[in-house]
Amino acid sequence: MAAELAETHGMTKKQAEAVLGDLVTMTTKRLKKGEKVRFTGLGTLEVRKRPARMGRNPATGEAIKIKASKKVAFRVAKELKETV
Known part of the structure; x- marks a missing residue:
């Protein structure tokens, strides 16, 4: 998914992996809060x-x-x- 995201949005694969990692982190924080x-x-x-x-x-x-x-x-x- 990171490679496809990178290609679609003109970023490096490493940047796309960072975005996906941030998404997981933010999702986890919100779930821990009960949201x-x-x-x-x-x-x-x-x-x-x-x-x-x-x-x-x-x-x-x-x-x-x-x-x-x-x-x-x-x-x-x-x-x-x-x-x-």
């Missing part, structure tokens, strides 16, 4: 909380408690979904 991150035409990233729950150890069948956690969820934009 949603929307990429128009692509989709939305957001942190969702998963509550604590009971599960089973598949090897022994023993009931175990699974701690509450957070996960990053991605919802695909309607435009992309219809295109693919």
Whole structure:
């Protein structure tokens, strides 16, 4: 992607890689703050909380408690979904 971005926008591959790296860094910071991150035409990233729950150890069948956690969820934009 960096090479294609560089060619399209007349920059070096190294500059394009820096832009993509900055995008990842900014996205991570916003997700850590609990903000949603929307990429128009692509989709939305957001942190969702998963509550604590009971599960089973598949090897022994023993009931175990699974701690509450957070996960990053991605919802695909309607435009992309219809295109693919």
